[in-house]
Amino acid sequence: METRSFLTNSDAHSLPRIAREYNKMLVEDISFKEIVKAIKNQDGRRILANYGLDPKLGKYHRSFCEDCNDSIEITEAATTCPRCGGVNITFGVFDRIELIKDKKESKSPKHRPPYIYQVPLTFIPGVGGKTIDKLLDNFETEMNILHKVSQDDIEAVVGEKIASNIINATNGKAKVHSGGGGVYGKVSL
Numbered sequence: 162m163e164t165r166s167f168l169t170n171s172d173a174h175s176l177p178r179i180a181r182e183y184n185k186m187l188v189e190d191i192s193f194k195e196i197v198k199a200i201k202n203q204d205g206r207r208i209l210a211n212y213g214l215d216p217k218l219g220k221y222h223r224s225f226c227e228d229c230n231d232s233i234e235i236t237e238a239a240t241t242c243p244r245c246g247g248v249n250i251t252f253g254v255f256d257r258i259e260l261i262k263d264k265k266e267s268k269s270p271k272h273r274p275p276y277i278y279q280v281p282l283t284f285i286p287g288v289g290g291k292t293i294d295k296l297l298d299n300f301e302t303e304m305n306i307l308h309k310v311s312q313d314d315i316e317a318v319v320g321e322k323i324a325s326n327i328i329n330a331t332n333g334k335a336k337v338h339s340g341g342g343g344v345y346g347k348v349s350l
């Protein structure tokens with residue numbers, strides 16, 4: 162089974178969101194031949210990491226009470242609303258998995274690469290369109306800003322407050338209110 166690889170790919174509804182999901186590959190050059198080898202885990206080529214939107218931020222992560230107009234963040238699967246007791250619920254992915262799973266913990270094959278959660282810039286408090294334009298002018302891609310550029314370098318472009326928001330959000334220090342019912346999750350710092 163080691164010829165099967167875990168991949169994370171964007172469905173690319175819009176260009177600015179195309180790198181919300183992507184794969185980091187070990188290849189010798191950028192060619193289709195090398196990419197095929199990496200996907201098949203051949204000759205030392207392989208997938209090094211999967212990157213994807215933090216699932217909590219997804220539009221259907223948790224069950225959502227249509228009457229309270231908010232997602233439900235209890236630890237078990239939510240089939241009724243603990244706030245109003247109602248059953249007018251749009252089911253969440255997490256809740257569905259909790260209900261149908263037949264093992265206590267998920268087990269990944271040994272060759273599975275790490276899955277790195279991403280908090281896109283548009284989700285980070287204080288980061289608006291103008292700030293994103295400035296950051297992209299300086300660092301070219303959102304992938305660079307979220308995973309490579311140092312806090313000092315970001316600070317030099319957008320100031321201390323926004324830089325620390327970006328670093329905290331990308332380090333997993335932010336609080337995330339789960340998305341549900343077609344509404345994205347929210348980051349607070």
Ligand SMILES: [Zn+2]
Nearest residue numbers: 226229242245
């Ligand atoms: Zn409710």
